[in-house]
Amino acid sequence: MMAEWIDRILYPHPDVDQVYADRPLVPNKVCPQCASTEVARYQIANHLGPRITLTCQECLHVIAVERPSTADSWPPFRAVAYDWPASPAERASRTQLDSGDTPAG
Amino acid sequence: MDKHEFASEFFLSAPDVEKTYGLDLTTAETIRAGLIEASRHMRTTLMRGAFSNVVREVLDFGVSVHNVNPDGSTEMVAVTEGCTHFAFTHQHMVNMVLDEWGLENLGPGDTLVCNDPWRGSIHFPDINLIRPVFVDGELAFVLSDASHLTDIGGPVPGGFNSQATSMFEEGLRIPPTLITSGDVPVRSTINLILENVRTPMHALGDIRALFGTLRVGERHLRQLVDSYGVKRVKSGCAYTLDLAERRMRQAISAVPDGTYSAAVLLDDDGSNTAGQPLRMQASARVGGTHVEIDFSGTDSQARAATTTCWEETNRCLVGPKVTLDPRHPMNAGAMRPFHVVAPPGSLVMGLPPTSQSMHTEVGAKGASLMLKIFGQMLPDRAVAPDSGSTGSVVYNGTDQRHGHDSQPFGGVTCSGGSWGGTPTGDGISHNTSPIFSTSFTNVEYLERDTPMLLRGISASIDAAGAGKFRSGFPAFVAFESRSDDTVLSFLLDTGRFPSAGLRGGGPGMSTYLMELNIDDAGGFTQWNGLLPLDHVEAIAGCFGDGGQPTPGAGWGAGKAQTLKLSAHELHKGKIIVCYQAAGGGYGSPLDRDPELVRRDVWNELVSLDFALDGYGVVIEPGSLIVDEAATERLRAELRGAGESGWAPPPAHYRSWPRTTDDLAQLRARALRTGRTTVNS
Numbered sequence: 001m002m003a004e005w006i007d008r009i010l011y012p013h014p015d016v017d018q019v020y021a022d023r024p025l026v027p028n029k030v031c032p033q034c035a036s037t038e039v040a041r042y043q044i045a046n047h048l049g050p051r052i053t054l055t056c057q058e059c060l061h062v063i064a065v066e067r068p069s070t071a072d073s074w075p076p077f078r079a080v081a082y083d084w085p086a087s088p089a090e091r092a093s094r095t096q097l098d099s100g101d102t103p104a105g
Numbered sequence: 106m107d108k109h110e111f112a113s114e115f116f117l118s119a120p121d122v123e124k125t126y127g128l129d130l131t132t133a134e135t136i137r138a139g140l141i142e143a144s145r146h147m148r149t150t151l152m153r154g155a156f157s158n159v160v161r162e163v164l165d166f167g168v169s170v171h172n173v174n175p176d177g178s179t180e181m182v183a184v185t186e187g188c189t190h191f192a193f194t195h196q197h198m199v200n201m202v203l204d205e206w207g208l209e210n211l212g213p214g215d216t217l218v219c220n221d222p223w224r225g226s227i228h229f230p231d232i233n234l235i236r237p238v239f240v241d242g243e244l245a246f247v248l249s250d251a252s253h254l255t256d257i258g259g260p261v262p263g264g265f266n267s268q269a270t271s272m273f274e275e276g277l278r279i280p281p282t283l284i285t286s287g288d289v290p291v292r293s294t295i296n297l298i299l300e301n302v303r304t305p306m307h308a309l310g311d312i313r314a315l316f317g318t319l320r321v322g323e324r325h326l327r328q329l330v331d332s333y334g335v336k337r338v339k340s341g342c343a344y345t346l347d348l349a350e351r352r353m354r355q356a357i358s359a360v361p362d363g364t365y366s367a368a369v370l371l372d373d374d375g376s377n378t379a380g381q382p383l384r385m386q387a388s389a390r391v392g393g394t395h396v397e398i399d400f401s402g403t404d405s406q407a408r409a410a411t412t413t414c415w416e417e418t419n420r421c422l423v424g425p426k427v428t429l430d431p432r433h434p435m436n437a438g439a440m441r442p443f444h445v446v447a448p449p450g451s452l453v454m455g456l457p458p459t460s461q462s463m464h465t466e467v468g469a470k471g472a473s474l475m476l477k478i479f480g481q482m483l484p485d486r487a488v489a490p491d492s493g494s495t496g497s498v499v500y501n502g503t504d505q506r507h508g509h510d511s512q513p514f515g516g517v518t519c520s521g522g523s524w525g526g527t528p529t530g531d532g533i534s535h536n537t538s539p540i541f542s543t544s545f546t547n548v549e550y551l552e553r554d555t556p557m558l559l560r561g562i563s564a565s566i567d568a569a570g571a572g573k574f575r576s577g578f579p580a581f582v583a584f585e586s587r588s589d590d591t592v593l594s595f596l597l598d599t600g601r602f603p604s605a606g607l608r609g610g611g612p613g614m615s616t617y618l619m620e621l622n623i624d625d626a627g628g629f630t631q632w633n634g635l636l637p638l639d640h641v642e643a644i645a646g647c648f649g650d651g652g653q654p655t656p657g658a659g660w661g662a663g664k665a666q667t668l669k670l671s672a673h674e675l676h677k678g679k680i681i682v683c684y685q686a687a688g689g690g691y692g693s694p695l696d697r698d699p700e701l702v703r704r705d706v707w708n709e710l711v712s713l714d715f716a717l718d719g720y721g722v723v724i725e726p727g728s729l730i731v732d733e734a735a736t737e738r739l740r741a742e743l744r745g746a747g748e749s750g751w752a753p754p755p756a757h758y759r760s761w762p763r764t765t766d767d768l769a770q771l772r773a774r775a776l777r778t779g780r781t782t783v784n785s
Contacts, residue, residue, distance in 0.1 A: 009457065010457055010458055011450075011457060011458075013405075013406070013408070013459075014450035014451075016405055016450075017404065017405060018386075018402050018403065018404055018405065019401070019402075019403060019404075019405050019448040019449070019450045019451035019454075020401040020402060020448055021400075021401045021446045021447075021448040022448075042446065043446070043449075044444040044445060045197065045415075045418035045419065045444070045445045046440075046443070046444055046445075047180070047196060047437050047440035047443070048178045048180075048196075048197075048200050049197045049200040049204070050201070053444060055444070059392060060390060060391075060392030060393070060395055061392070062395060062444070075223065075415060076449045076454065076456050077223035077414075077456075077457050079280060082205055086206075086207060086210040089283075089286075090206075090210060091209075091210040091211075091212065092286055092287065093211070093212025093213060093214055093215045093287040094209070094210055094211055094212035095212070096287065097212045097213060097239070097242065
């Protein structure tokens with residue numbers, strides 16, 4: 001249901017009654033455990049938060065877990081300034097630490 | 106690998122611990138306990154320091170200790186008792202917030218604040234603080250704590266706006282923001298919060314308590330580091346996390362591979378239009394020691410406020426935690442075996458700007474859903490569903506009592522419903538959902554600090570779901586205010602669809618809201634939760650003829666079309682009565698020991714009528730002695746009727762008194778039987 005690129009700030013209300021997860025299969029990918037070609041790459045939350053998994057749909061073997069890229073649009077919300085550099089005010093204490101001006105903790 | 110081959114990996118011998126973690130077992134266990142101890146000191150500090158009743162009495166807070174991994178991710182190594190869901194949400198929130206802020210931008214004495222559900226928080230009223238702990242100039246640990254503020258601004262005092270259609274109608278949204286820098290409070294952030302809430306001085310007291318809590322946690326963590334060295338403490342963290350993971354994987358290994366599914370219904374979206382129910386659907390697929398939980402098939406996000414944004418991706422793990430490994434202290438290691446799929450745009454992954462102000466009811470029903478699913482995996486541990494509702498009442502206003510100068514006030518009462526029957530005993534009474542497990546209010550404090558009066562708290566007669574092991578009894582709570590400027594918000598569900606029983610058990614009572622006038626004597630008369638119907642006005646729930654509370658009948662027939670009411674005005678002279686829903690019963694009530702039924706009748710928890718109709722137990726009204734022969738005959742007849750003939754009726758009192766005279770007769774009859782527990 002996701003567009004290819006979206007700003008991830010505001011969305012329209014979904015136009016479906018029930019929602020199902022997308023599990024697109026990865027072409028030419030074979031499960032190393034059961035040799036199935038039903039290997040899908042999709043959005044999950046694991047214990048660390050939002051991630052993308054490559055999981056065999058046949059045997060549930062988890063082949064890989066990676067951090068989502070921008071193109072994955074996952075999680076659905078992302079701040080506009082997510083990858084902007086921090087301002088001097090926001091990292092004032094760190095700057096002091098790096099310059100040796102404060103006790104190292 | 107066959108799942109049973111995992112067995113050898115689950116437990117490590119002392120030499121294995123030393124080989125794997127470089128720690129002797131005693132030291133590893135001491136560090137594990139030391140991490141938990143740090144979190145317990147944080148808990149005590151927050152409870153003692155907080156200003157709001159919702160923190161210091163209701164225990165709606167969370168405190169936790171996190172280890173920083175070499176790749177910059179963090180894992181929660183210790184958490185202690187508070188509101189349960191923080192034991193899951195803080196693990197995600199700390200990672201999501203620090204990913205965005207950047208570890209490289211944090212320095213000693215910095216504290217970040219965030220209340221955004223799209224970044225792992227639960228809802229806007231929860232203020233979450235995150236503090237890095239540096240050792241020798243390196244970021245080694247992170248501490249987090251959270252409190253529910255009694256107000257967060259927005260149109261509805263208290264922050265629960267059930268009719269909100271967007272987050273813009275909820276209150277203040279705080280993205281990751283510095284609230285201390287170098288251990289000095291950031292004035293602009295403090296002012297931003299205090300100038301946007303209705304109870305600023307309570308908020309300031311709570312925020313300062315959160316600051317102190319983090320400092321206390323850091324002090325105890327540093328003591329641990331001073332004793333063992335940072336490298337060994339971090340090894341102890343790895344041991345702690347791996348142990349929880351191994352225990353959880355061992356429990357999963359006992360579950361047959363396969364897919365387990367269930368669904369639950371919520372009454373409505375809170376828009377007060379008697380709208381369509383909302384359906385949550387989930388499946389859990391078990392493969393080896395890995396589990397994937399998928400919410401596909403769940404309804405799309407609600408038009409009004411009954412939606413969640415990220416919370417269910419971690420709160421759902423309360424199901425496996427309480428079913429598969431309930432005894433071991435919680436940490437992020439127990440979350441490692443799980444992947445959760447929550448489709449964007451669904452009820453459990455609402456897209457901005459949806460409102461999720463009534464996240465509580467999605468959370469409570471989500472916990473019920475997970476217990477249903479994980480109960481299928483290990484039938485011996487399955488319990489009947491709990492009440493599936495938060496059962497909380499939020500109140501705000503200005504205190505117009507003499508001497509209180511119309512100061513703003515706010516508070517929360519979590520009276521809770523009840524838990525379902527279990528394979529070995531009756532369910533717990535007056536308890537909130539396992540995803541919350543918050544506490545009841547200290548009534549004396551409440552009535553001193555706010556104009557609220559709790560005019561009655563008791564069990565509701567005939568409310569428990571019948572079963573071999575019945576559910577607990579939910580609370581009936583009567584609220585009055587001594588200030589005319591008082592509004593209440595109700596975090597309630599299970600008014601339309603009672604919690605079902607399990608394995609032949611009966612459904613529990615559903616939720617009701619009613620209102621009545623204070624009588625000439627300055628109070629009101631009730632008997633075990635029963636009121637004279639000609640004195641009350643139905644607000645919300647299912648009501649039959651003459652306003653009789655009746656499961657499944659007349660949904661929306663009250664003054665309101667939903668139980669998720671926000672900013673409901675409570676004027677002087679009125680009393681609002683909230684009947685919480687009950688959990689379901691476990692096993693056929695025809696198998697319940699008649700003596701246990703007699704005791705419930707003697708204690709005025711079960712009426713003679715419900716003993717007969719719900720349990721097939723015949724009790725002589727005057728002596729309250731079980732007629733054993735008649736009971737056996739009746740039970741045989743009911744069993745003989747088979748599945749199509751007899752089923753346990755939904756729990757509720759079937760013939761409410763119409764008038765005060767009727768109520769007086771009920772009480773008099775009770776007194777004649779010699780019982781001494783008549784309430785008034």
